[in-house]
Amino acid sequence: MEPVIVTRGLTREYEGGVRALRGVDVSVDEGEFVAVTGPSGCGKSTLLNLLGGLDRPTSGEVEIGGRRVEALSEARWAHVRRDEIGFVFQFFNLIGNLSVADNVELPGLLAGLSPREVRARRAELLESLGIGEFADQSPTRLSGGQQQRVAIARALINRPRVLLADEPTGALDSASAREVMALLREAHDERGQTIVLVTHDARVAARADRVLAMRDGAVASETRLERGDKTAVARLMQLEV
Amino acid sequence: MRFPLLALLAEGPAHGYELKQAIEQRFGSVLPPLNTGQIYTTLSRLERDGLVDDDAVAQNGRPNKRVYRLTDAGRMELRGWVADATPAARMKDDFFMKLVLARAAGIADPLELIDRQRAAYLQALRELDDVTVADEVSALLVEGAALHLEADLKWLDLCEQRMGS
Numbered sequence: 351m352e353p354v355i356v357t358r359g360l361t362r363e364y365e366g367g368v369r370a371l372r373g374v375d376v377s378v379d380e381g382e383f384v385a386v387t388g389p390s391g392c393g394k395s396t397l398l399n400l401l402g403g404l405d406r407p408t409s410g411e412v413e414i415g416g417r418r419v420e421a422l423s424e425a426r427w428a429h430v431r432r433d434e435i436g437f438v439f440q441f442f443n444l445i446g447n448l449s450v451a452d453n454v455e456l457p458g459l460l461a462g463l464s465p466r467e468v469r470a471r472r473a474e475l476l477e478s479l480g481i482g483e484f485a486d487q488s489p490t491r492l493s494g495g496q497q498q499r500v501a502i503a504r505a506l507i508n509r510p511r512v513l514l515a516d517e518p519t520g521a522l523d524s525a526s527a528r529e530v531m532a533l534l535r536e537a538h539d540e541r542g543q544t545i546v547l548v549t550h551d552a553r554v555a556a557r558a559d560r561v562l563a564m565r566d567g568a569v570a571s572e573t574r575l576e577r578g579d580k581t582a583v584a585r586l587m588q589l590e591v
Numbered sequence: 592m593r594f595p596l597l598a599l600l601a602e603g604p605a606h607g608y609e610l611k612q613a614i615e616q617r618f619g620s621v622l623p624p625l626n627t628g629q630i631y632t633t634l635s636r637l638e639r640d641g642l643v644d645d646d647a648v649a650q651n652g653r654p655n656k657r658v659y660r661l662t663d664a665g666r667m668e669l670r671g672w673v674a675d676a677t678p679a680a681r682m683k684d685d686f687f688m689k690l691v692l693a694r695a696a697g698i699a700d701p702l703e704l705i706d707r708q709r710a711a712y713l714q715a716l717r718e719l720d721d722v723t724v725a726d727e728v729s730a731l732l733v734e735g736a737a738l739h740l741e742a743d744l745k746w747l748d749l750c751e752q753r754m755g756s
């Protein structure tokens with residue numbers, strides 16, 4: 351399997367000497383769903399921002415689709431971001447005076463897709479995310495969970511190689527969080543979407559193929575999760591009568 | 592096993608096999624396979640203690656079938672069980688023993704123990720999440736188990752914060 355993202359010896363020091371990352375090596379395969387967990391301040395967002403070119407490393411390498419990107423100019427990075435990466439954050443950052451449809455279509459139009467193609471993709475995405483009926487409304491009138499679904503549609507409109515999500519369920523109640531997670535899973539399971547997702551929520555992390563636990567700016571441990579089978583329940587419940 | 596059997600008999604007299612079926616029907620997808628022998632052993636203990644009684648029902652060409660029913664004493668015992676609040680979940684935690692003692696003895700890195708334990712809980716959580724249970728009762732039980740695991744994972748985070756180094 352081809353890795354989509356690779357980092358080697360990635361470090362990031364902020365002004366004032368904060369060493370947010372101290373040498374991170376990760377490799378994410380095409381179609382893989384990786385969760386990143388760890389205590390507050392351990393460097394999760396820093397890592398995600400470096401993967402998506404929202405920030406530059408102090409040292410080390412980042413490769414996306416086999417191409418070294420850490421030293422690209424901002425203008426070139428902007429292209430890589432637009433064409434290869436979708437972002438979803440805790441807060442949805444939707445544009446309130448554009449309709450849901452326009453919010454989702456905008457990055458597609460900016461990427462130079464034909465309006466017709468963008469419209470078709472948008473319609474399909476909104477439909478599959480269960481928010482087709484809101485296309486003409488302002489996102490400000492939607493619930494948090496619905497707004498996050500709009501943000502996911504926007505992130506997927508350019509069919510990015512990888513979806514980077516930083517606490518996408520962090521601002522949602524647990525029912526909406528589950529729905530959003532189910533949709534991300536669906537994008538992964540059914541369309542092979544590669545996902546790197548930062549979360550505090552064990553329930554969310556447990557849905558991934560692999561969990562990277564970070565500590566003090568480094569990946570402390572890595573767990574590959576296996577799917578459960580029928581016998582799992584009785585064993586795990588340890589119920590006795 | 593005692594109280595579940597008493598509770599089932601409160602619905603009406605039944606023979607051993609019917610009791611097994613009733614339990615399996617209600618908790619089937621979340622229980623390990625039931626041992627028929629265990630049911631009969633428990634029934635005979637309940638009978639010895641005067642909590643159930645049995646009537647032998649003659650069957651054509653086969654040994655008598657024993658139909659069990661609740662006695663007054665059994666009904667009282669069951670009421671007590673139902674009325675009492677169940678004690679809070681265990682704080683007997685084998686992992687915590689390991690963590691404290693192995694750390695004190697200097698025979699393991701506490702962070703490594705925590706990482707390994709976290710991986711095991713995550714895997715368990717994953718398996719519960721992958722389970723599709725058909726009935727509402729089982730779904731509730733699975734959800735309860737998942738919530739316990741979430742708490743266990745949060746508690747591991749605390750262990751890491753407070754005694755990781």
Ligand SMILES: Nc1ncnc2c1ncn2[C@@H]1O[C@H](COP(=O)(O)OP(=O)(O)OP(=O)(O)O)[C@@H](O)[C@H]1O
Pocket residue numbers: 364365368369370388389390391392393394395396397
């Ligand atoms: N712009 C910045 N300038 C200086 N220090 C920063 C900056 N951004 C992050 N840091 C520091 O770098 C470290 C890692 O921060 P980061 O945001 O990556 O953590 P995180 O794991 O995402 O935490 P959280 O779970 O709270 O979101 C922290 O100590 C943080 O204070």
Ligand SMILES: [Mg+2]
Pocket residue numbers: 394395396
């Ligand atoms: Mg963060």
